[in-house]
Amino acid sequence: MSTTFLGFIQQVINGLTLGSIYALIAIGYTMVYGIIGMINFAHGEIYMIGSYVGVLVLTALTLLGLQSVPLMLLLTLVVSILVTSAYGWTVERLAYRPLRGSPRLAPLISAIGMSIFLQNYVMLGQGARDISMQPLIAGGWRFGAEGGFQVYLSYMQVLIAVVTVIFMALLTLYISRSRMGRACRACAEDREMANLLGIDTDRVISLTFVLGAALAAVAGVLVGLYYGKINPFIGFVAGIKAFTAAVLGGIGSIPGAMLGGIVLGLTESFASAYLSTQYKDVVAFGLLVLVLLFRPTGLLGKPDVEKV
């Protein structure tokens, strides 16, 4: 096999890893947008908090002398999900619920304020510098001829893919099968009508924030483990990227967010390999602009008709 082809495979692997992370965060944007039609700007910060909680719990467990890696991973995920869900719920309660029914700009500005607040709150609590940690899971497989270009697939990348698929499957099941999931879909269809038919829409809205935050926590924990380095500013760029992914796939659509995340991850990975690393963000934002211009409904979205 030629080096070019192996290099391509390597970029696909890296892109899928990155894309899984984006997809997990993007779901939070897309669900909230689908139901209340606003961009939850603070979602990127929730992901960042999830990442911090993950590092904290892992450090604490290591200090306690826990040896089993799967158990540590599970505990970290559970605690991180618990804390960020609480954040998701509180953010909605404090910053968005009082503004329901006000002009469109008001919740958006409030969300930006919340995002700035959370970023600086974590910065005050944990400091602005990078926090690095020992890799929990090291090593991986190498494919390709000895001495030539080898494709590297780390165990961590496999773990990210597996965990992402598990959580996506759980979410899909929950949304399609459970009672609350059905209420969620009804609210996305027509919130007023759902309310008239006896669905507690406020509870559904809270639930979407909690679910989105939980998936963001998973992404945060995985990113912390993958890169081994976090700081309070990771939420901002990851937030815009994940939003791009959500728009790319069609905002409001959950499968769309998954697809959009993967497409964006691949694009970024190819851009940094074949164009330049410095401009990978420019490519990602450029992609967002292009999608909004030529296909504002995204890949899987439904056209949005404005009604009087």
Next chain:
Amino acid sequence: MTLKRRLPEALSMSLLTALLTLPVLGVHLQVEGLKVALQGDARPVCIAMTAVFLARLFQEPLKQAYSWLNLGRLLPGPQRLATYRTPLLTLLVGAALIWPFFASRGAVDVATLSLIYVMLGLGLNIVVGYAGLLDLGYVAFYAVGAYSYALLAQNFGLGFWECLPVSVAMTATAGCLLGFPVLRLRGDYLAIVTLGFGEIVYLLLNNLDSLTGGPDGVKNIPKPTFFGLEFAREPSTPGGVTFHRFFGLDYRGGDVVIFLFLLALVLVLFILFVIDRLIRMPIGRAWEALREDELACVSLGLNPTVIKLSAFTLGASFGGFAGAFFAARQGFINPESFTFIESAIVLAIVVLGGMGSQIGVILAAVALTVLPEVARQFQEYRMLAFGLVMILMMIWRPQGLLPASRPRLELPQ
């Protein structure tokens, strides 16, 4: 009785607070070389828990006390403000003209900075306040203005006064070019796209080393001159005349600071005048109409793209004004002055002052730049407070501290 009923709720909220604050404020990550250690700190968590517990427990009495205080009453309403507008402005401008000659150099410098934010605030106010388009990448235009002046001065040796119209024109062009494709988008999409543009401009400034100097930025940007008279001890070009020689004064280093302040004041007044005229013109009315109801505007035959584009371009060009002046004042610029935080600060100014209210925006800009300078020991809490202010303002007083007045007639009942 009611207290007893509120107790479980207050307790659970307090527990929630513990869950929220513990991982961020309660446990600190300590990095020592390769090892990461944890350090507990129970105090902030306990304080937060107690505060939330008491607030929830005494929610009713607190609410009553709040409505009794009626803080909103203390602030002037739109009608009362309109009557005081002209005398207030005259007084402010008069005071600002005399003040720098008696104030300290540092104070004048801070005041100049706040005037830059006034320019930015007024510019963004057109876009966000009047036209209702949320622009989160306003800093991009500020950067275009600053860099176009800096690069023109560096590469072609032009002065401030030749460059000012050029950089304003360039910023307006940039605004038009960016605005043209994105203005068809709905409100929140626009916010994200402009945010993306702001980031793209920042990344380009940082990475186009050959043009912008990359992270090092541009140095030795010339200061503005007073009708060709330089503010320096010695003229920089042979045969040039300096300000103090021409007027036969002693050289004082503070002169240039005062001159920059007065220049900023003139620019602000110019912007204020232009905007004041614009909003009375049909185009200004169209901006506000569009903000209130786009669908109705379209039905009445207004072209939304053209109207939005004009607001976007004008807002951008005032950003360019501020940028060019900023570059001239600093004498040195690099991409770090043009991050998202700047956009957020300008947005906070517009929101706090009252969207669409000129006086409100001016006072908010002055307050938000002077307060952090006065309270230097709270520097690290600055952005935290900005975020909080944006949320609270939206909930408590979405129209801003000094809301815009709008002429209206009501039929007598």
